Each structure stands twice: as structure tokens, then as C-alpha cells.
Amino acid sequence: MPTDAPPPDGPAPVEVAPRARPAYAAPARLWRALDRHRPPGVDVVDRAWRSPVRGPWLTSVLGAVLLATLPLVIVTGLLDWIAYGPRFDQAFPRDVGWLHPPVFDWPTRPAWLFRLTQGLHVTLGIVLVPVVLAKLWSVVPKLFAWPPARSVAQVLERLSLLLLVGGILFQSVTGLLNVQYAYLFGFDFYTAHWYGAWIFTAALVTHVAIKLPRMVTALRGPGFARTPVGRTAPEPADPDGLVARRPGPATMSRRGVLALAGGGALLLAALTVGQSVDALRRTALLLPRSRRVDDGPTGFPVNRTAAAAGVTADRTGPGWRLSLRAGDRTVTLDRAGLLALPQHTATLPIACVEGWSTSQTWTGVRLRDLAALVGAADPAAARVRSLERSGLFHRATLHGGQVTDPDALLALRVNGVDLSPDHGFPARVVVPALPGVHCTKWVEEIVFDG
Amino acid sequence: MADLRRAYGAAAWHLLLTVGCLAVAGWVALRLAGEPTAGRILLWFVGAAVVHDLVLFPAYAVADRALGRAGRSLRNHVRVPAYASALLFLVYLPGVLGLGDGTYAAATGLAPEPLLGRWLALSAGFFAVSALLYAARRLRRS
Incomplete structure (x- = not known):
């Protein structure tokens, strides 16, 4: 940075007086x-x-x-x-x-x-x-x-x-x-x-x-x-x-x-x-999250693809079932059964630990309604498991407040259409303020605890 | 207390602080010692400081001194865009050089996009704006 050979103008170089030598401590x-x-x-x-x-x-x-x-x-x-x-x-x-x-x-x-x-x-x-x-x-x-x-x-x-x-x-x-x-x-x-x-x-x-x-x-x-x-x-x-x-x-x-x-x-x-503001996404010119997958309603950024997670179409098709458990009660639902339950829509962000985020409008069943189905009116926690078998985030535990929040959803649709495979079809968790990696995709089981 | 100060070279609280700081680092080192990648972590920690102090700093200092041969008025018109360009290269290096091992594709579902062109275009833009400003200044002066 500022260094130079003497220029024609400007102040002449100044010789600063040598510093006084501080004393030596032991030894x-x-x-x-x-x-x-x-x-x-x-x-x-x-x-x-x-x-x-x-x-x-x-x-x-x-x-x-x-x-x-x-x-x-x-x-x-x-x-x-x-x-x-x-x-x-x-x-x-x-x-x-x-x-x-x-x-x-x-x-x-x-x-x-x-x-x-x-x-x-x-x-x-x-x-x-x-x-x-x-x-x-x-x-x-x-x-x-x-x-x-x-x-x-x-x-x-x-x-x-x-x-x-x-x-x-x-x-x-x-x-x-x-x-x-x-x-x-x-x-x-x-x-x-x-x-x-x-x-x-x-x-x-x-x-x-x-x-x-x-x-x-x-x-x-x-x-x-x-x-x-x-x-x-x-x-x-x-x-x-x-x-x-x-x-x-x-x-x-x-x-x-x-x-x-x-x-x-x-x-x-x-x-x-x-990376964090949807309207400005393209301005993050040199970062990975400047891109949408496509211009459609499910074109917003993906954090882990179904292919990378090993989740194949045959496991998310008509044979897919969601299993809900609390104590010894178990309820099993298919996607049509879930869609027949009261639906709730909320605009919530997906925010990743890597700093990028995006806000989308999700529709699905409230987690607390699912808990009520198995008699867990006020659960202390919910353990969510994905179809994904490996990976650091194939399951996540939510605390009671995250289950009972009125906007906490098992989302089935986003922006008016079905979830895409990469966004967690047939069903994914979306909870307000929850880190993105805990918004489990391809959910197959939720266990509600006490 | 005065004896400690003379022998140690600073006040007692200085000793307490620095020893505390080194103790935290020592404790972390002990905790990580069992990790199979502990050596790599240490290498990157010390390496980051060494690369900055003995490679990055001398490199930009030498480059800047070489600029000294340019006239004083021209100098900052090269310095500022070069700095902006180098800063972007440094910070966004993985994307610009396309480093990575398939994690990007697995995470985003998109093929990695070469960002080198964008960085070159941005850099060219910085130099162009700076050159225009320089020309405008020269014109105004003459």
C-alpha cells in the first residue's frame, strides 16, 4: 500500500527520531x-x-x-x-x-x-x-x-x-x-x-x-x-x-x-x-446461491437433492406412508389422507447455516394437528425421520414449542403446487426460525414424546 | 507487585490474561489431539497466519512498490481497481477457480457454473471505470 519513490510534489520524506529503547525485564x-x-x-x-x-x-x-x-x-x-x-x-x-x-x-x-x-x-x-x-x-x-x-x-x-x-x-x-x-x-x-x-x-x-x-x-x-x-x-x-x-x-x-x-x-x-434476499438473488454474482433451479414455483434454491440423499421415486410414490406415533398409539397416513386434513398456509423462510435463505409460501398440515391425531395434545418433543438413510441430517428433533407453533407445518405443497422431489416430496417439515437442515425433507415418521 | 512487574515486564493482570488465553488454546489442543485430523487443523491454523504474513503480504507489498514507477497521479488509478479485483478473487476464490468436489452439485442440483468469466468481467469493469476517471481528471487539468 502507500509507499513511493520521491515524487516531484508532496512533502519531503521525514526521518522520525529513533525510539527510546525500553528496559529489559528478567532475564x-x-x-x-x-x-x-x-x-x-x-x-x-x-x-x-x-x-x-x-x-x-x-x-x-x-x-x-x-x-x-x-x-x-x-x-x-x-x-x-x-x-x-x-x-x-x-x-x-x-x-x-x-x-x-x-x-x-x-x-x-x-x-x-x-x-x-x-x-x-x-x-x-x-x-x-x-x-x-x-x-x-x-x-x-x-x-x-x-x-x-x-x-x-x-x-x-x-x-x-x-x-x-x-x-x-x-x-x-x-x-x-x-x-x-x-x-x-x-x-x-x-x-x-x-x-x-x-x-x-x-x-x-x-x-x-x-x-x-x-x-x-x-x-x-x-x-x-x-x-x-x-x-x-x-x-x-x-x-x-x-x-x-x-x-x-x-x-x-x-x-x-x-x-x-x-x-x-x-x-x-x-x-x-x-444470498439472503430473494429479490436480489442474482446480485450475488460470485457466490453459489445466486441461482434459482428454474423459474417455476419450486425453482428456489435446494440444499440437498433427492438424488444426493438417495431418495428414489419408487419410495415417494403411491406406496409412501407417513407414520405418526405417540406412546403406543400409531396412525399411518398416505398423501391423500394428509391432504384431506385441515390445511394451513404460511410464508416462512428456509435459512441455511451457510448463510443463504429464501422465503416461500408453504401449505400443509399443522404439526400440532398431527400430534393430536395420536393423542399427544402438548408434546415435549417430536422426533422426525426422513426416508434418507444416511447423512448428518436424516433426522431431527423439535422441541415442544417448535411442534405447537401455529405455523409449524408438515408441508405438502409450496407456492400453490406440490413439493418437488428436491424440496422434499411427498412431505417436509417447515417450522418458523428453525435452521434449514432441521426442516427435514422426505418425512416418513414423526414420533411425539410426552 | 513492583518486583513482579520488573521481572515479568508487565502488570499481574497481563500475566493472568495471556496465560488464560494460552490455557484455552492448550485445552482445545488437548481436546482435538485425539482427532485423526488434528494435524491438518493445526496445519491450516498456523498455515493461515504464515501464508498471510510471509506470502500474501509480501506479494502485494512488492506489487505495490513496483507500481511506484508509475506516476503519482496514475498510481491510485491502478491501485484501487487492482485491489478490488484481488479482494474479490481472494474471497470468492473457490467459485472463481471452480474448486470443490461435487458437493456443490449434490447440494444445489445444479452443475457448477464457471464464475471466472464473471470475475474477469467485474475486474475489467473496475479498471475501465478507473481509466475513465483518470482520463476525465487529465482532461479537466489540461
């Missing part, structure tokens, strides 16, 4: 020896930093933006795990030891709740990439500073920074690959993203606690938000060594750098929100 002899034995190259690198805009102010502005936004990504990620229903052992990873957030039954209202939380998690995660990269750019000279530490405190802090930087990059990369269906990493996404999040969160809390006073001081000091490139000059040397020792002339103002990061974020937002 002082070790740190002093380290400082004295400078590996080849470190002085070259130290003098090579040119950008005059690096400094506490720019780093603090970027830090403040991330401090305001990253907690949202972290919290929505945790909410996603809770929405999966850890009480029924169906949140991944299953066994999380003592890093167990407080668990509650995921509500069914507002119906767009999961659409919002998961859409925010994925979209914000993507949108923040340029801000994270700019923040890393603003502090990168510290990585090459010599000596790497002058105290045990600095050694520990640098280790925590490796966890911070490794953490945010790991979370971004695994998340980006997951939402784009490129499982190049070869490990379980849920496990890695979950534990990566905890490492990153711990490192973020540590970093914020240590650096917050610095950030506040820098933001309270003279600002540079209005300084044009012609008057852009380096800040005075700072104790963290962010300001270049031999800065070049400015080729971009600080507000220019911020506009670049912010503009990048807006560009990514414009190319990502289409």
Missing part, C-alpha cells in the same frame, strides 16, 4: 543478547517500511471498527450452535466439554430469527475481510521487529497474537470455503470452526484488554479523518513501533486507506446480500 541478559545478535536482514526490513500513514491512529480506527463488529460475528455463531438444539444432542460438535455456552430452547418467533442471525454471521464474516486485512497491514511491521521480545510478558503476548491472527484467518478461510462448498481442508468443518472460534475469542478478549487504553488514547488525540493526501505526514514515533522509521511521502491519505477498506467491505456486501 535481562537473555533479552540483551538477543537484541545484540541481530540476524541478517532485520535492519534492512526495519528501514524498508515506507508508508507514512501507519501509526496508532489508523490502527485504532480499524481496531475500533472490528471491536464493534466482530462480537456480532462471534455471538451469532454461538447462537447458530444453540439453534441446532444441543439439548437433543444435535448441535455440532456434540461434546464440547466445559466450553458450553448457556443453552435455551431456540424460539420460533420472529420467524426470520435464524435467517437474521445466520445471515449476519456469514455476511458480516465476509464483509469484514478487507477490514481485517487492513488491520493486519497496519501492524505488520511489528511481526518483523527485532528483538522479538524484551520480557516474558512480550513473549506471552506475542504467542497470544499468533492465536489472534491465526484464529481470525483460520475462521475466515474455513468459513469462506464452507459457504462455497469447497471442502479443501479435509477436516470436519463444525469441529474446526467451533474450536477455532474459542481460540480466537480468547485471544481477542486478551488483545482488547491489553490494547484498549492505547486505542482510546489514539482516538482521543488529533484525528486525521479530514487530512488530504497532500498534508498527510507520519505520526510521532510511538512505543509500539507502528510508525515507520524512514517513512516515504504519502501516496494516499489515511482517510483514503479507510475508504479503500470500507469500499472493499461495501463491494463484498453488495455481492453477498443476494
Whole structure:
């Protein structure tokens, strides 16, 4: 970024006074020896930093933006795990030891709740990439500073920074690959993203606690938000060594750098929100969920095809039966029998953990009416099983509130036509605010518990 | 307390925080140690930081410095569209390069669509707009 050979105009390069050497903590002899034995190259690198805009102010502005936004990504990620229903052992990873957030039954209202939380998690995660990269750019000279530490405190802090930087990059990369269906990493996404999040969160809390006073001081000091490139000059040397020792002339103002990061974020937002807003779907030009299957009423995006699930036409044809059970009562219905029951229509979103969502108008039988058929007026839970035999989501458990919600359906039709095979024909579950993978398709059995 | 500060190099709460943070990471490492893919997870975690710091950053810094030979007024007109194009490539890389192993088709019921053309078109658009703005500025100045 801003580096340059001397241009004809603009301010002349300024030599910033060398920083005062901080004292060495124990064991002082070790740190002093380290400082004295400078590996080849470190002085070259130290003098090579040119950008005059690096400094506490720019780093603090970027830090403040991330401090305001990253907690949202972290919290929505945790909410996603809770929405999966850890009480029924169906949140991944299953066994999380003592890093167990407080668990509650995921509500069914507002119906767009999961659409919002998961859409925010994925979209914000993507949108923040340029801000994270700019923040890393603003502090990168510290990585090459010599000596790497002058105290045990600095050694520990640098280790925590490796966890911070490794953490945010790991979370971004695994998340980006997951939402784009490129499982190049070869490990379980849920496990890695979950534990990566905890490492990153711990490192973020540590970093914020240590650096917050610095950030506040820098933001309270003279600002540079209005300084044009012609008057852009380096800040005075700072104790963290962010300001270049031999800065070049400015080729971009600080507000220019911020506009670049912010503009990048807006560009990514414009190319990502289409995954979550039906009317804008085609604008997600470079993402997998910019496409409809076709223009018909069942052409909205599919999460798992009948072929991939191994659900064949002979099992969903006239021979298909739905079995309802509660205690020792069992009722079996065919599709005509279901269509003869009172039908209810609701417009509800299907929202995927990968961040995309779509709102459609579903028609079918209320789950609570099905429960009543087998004498379970107020069930505590319902275990739904699909014709699909394998796969992580061939069955799902719903809690009582999800069964009895007036819009919780066993949908038979969508947008006025029969479900298509890929959308779960002959029958699928649709419940307000329920994660998409638990809206089980090709349902063959529902067991209502107590 | 002052002794600790002098010996350690920071206040006691600093020690508490950093040790706490490393303890969380250590606990996670212990939990994952039994996973058959633990080595790969560690490789991607450390690799992400190494690739950013020692490959991505030097690459764009060198490219930017090479731009320094262009005139100052032209420079940002190359820099900004190149940045936008590179950012999209980086973020949407799996789609642009068509990576993946059939998961896409199984999930969506659609054949993967090559997005390289779209990315090239967007990039061309960025450079074209920037070139137009540059030309307009030059015209206004002369």
C-alpha cells in the first residue's frame, strides 16, 4: 500500500527520531543478547517500511471498527450452535466439554430469527475481510521487529497474537470455503470452526484488554479523518513501533486507506446480500446461491437433492406412508389422507447455516394437528425421520414449542403446487426460525414424546 | 507487585490474561489431539497466519512498490481497481477457480457454473471505470 519513490510534489520524506529503547525485564541478559545478535536482514526490513500513514491512529480506527463488529460475528455463531438444539444432542460438535455456552430452547418467533442471525454471521464474516486485512497491514511491521521480545510478558503476548491472527484467518478461510462448498481442508468443518472460534475469542478478549487504553488514547488525540493526501505526514514515533522509521511521502491519505477498506467491505456486501434476499438473488454474482433451479414455483434454491440423499421415486410414490406415533398409539397416513386434513398456509423462510435463505409460501398440515391425531395434545418433543438413510441430517428433533407453533407445518405443497422431489416430496417439515437442515425433507415418521 | 512487574515486564493482570488465553488454546489442543485430523487443523491454523504474513503480504507489498514507477497521479488509478479485483478473487476464490468436489452439485442440483468469466468481467469493469476517471481528471487539468 502507500509507499513511493520521491515524487516531484508532496512533502519531503521525514526521518522520525529513533525510539527510546525500553528496559529489559528478567532475564535481562537473555533479552540483551538477543537484541545484540541481530540476524541478517532485520535492519534492512526495519528501514524498508515506507508508508507514512501507519501509526496508532489508523490502527485504532480499524481496531475500533472490528471491536464493534466482530462480537456480532462471534455471538451469532454461538447462537447458530444453540439453534441446532444441543439439548437433543444435535448441535455440532456434540461434546464440547466445559466450553458450553448457556443453552435455551431456540424460539420460533420472529420467524426470520435464524435467517437474521445466520445471515449476519456469514455476511458480516465476509464483509469484514478487507477490514481485517487492513488491520493486519497496519501492524505488520511489528511481526518483523527485532528483538522479538524484551520480557516474558512480550513473549506471552506475542504467542497470544499468533492465536489472534491465526484464529481470525483460520475462521475466515474455513468459513469462506464452507459457504462455497469447497471442502479443501479435509477436516470436519463444525469441529474446526467451533474450536477455532474459542481460540480466537480468547485471544481477542486478551488483545482488547491489553490494547484498549492505547486505542482510546489514539482516538482521543488529533484525528486525521479530514487530512488530504497532500498534508498527510507520519505520526510521532510511538512505543509500539507502528510508525515507520524512514517513512516515504504519502501516496494516499489515511482517510483514503479507510475508504479503500470500507469500499472493499461495501463491494463484498453488495455481492453477498443476494444470498439472503430473494429479490436480489442474482446480485450475488460470485457466490453459489445466486441461482434459482428454474423459474417455476419450486425453482428456489435446494440444499440437498433427492438424488444426493438417495431418495428414489419408487419410495415417494403411491406406496409412501407417513407414520405418526405417540406412546403406543400409531396412525399411518398416505398423501391423500394428509391432504384431506385441515390445511394451513404460511410464508416462512428456509435459512441455511451457510448463510443463504429464501422465503416461500408453504401449505400443509399443522404439526400440532398431527400430534393430536395420536393423542399427544402438548408434546415435549417430536422426533422426525426422513426416508434418507444416511447423512448428518436424516433426522431431527423439535422441541415442544417448535411442534405447537401455529405455523409449524408438515408441508405438502409450496407456492400453490406440490413439493418437488428436491424440496422434499411427498412431505417436509417447515417450522418458523428453525435452521434449514432441521426442516427435514422426505418425512416418513414423526414420533411425539410426552 | 513492583518486583513482579520488573521481572515479568508487565502488570499481574497481563500475566493472568495471556496465560488464560494460552490455557484455552492448550485445552482445545488437548481436546482435538485425539482427532485423526488434528494435524491438518493445526496445519491450516498456523498455515493461515504464515501464508498471510510471509506470502500474501509480501506479494502485494512488492506489487505495490513496483507500481511506484508509475506516476503519482496514475498510481491510485491502478491501485484501487487492482485491489478490488484481488479482494474479490481472494474471497470468492473457490467459485472463481471452480474448486470443490461435487458437493456443490449434490447440494444445489445444479452443475457448477464457471464464475471466472464473471470475475474477469467485474475486474475489467473496475479498471475501465478507473481509466475513465483518470482520463476525465487529465482532461479537466489540461
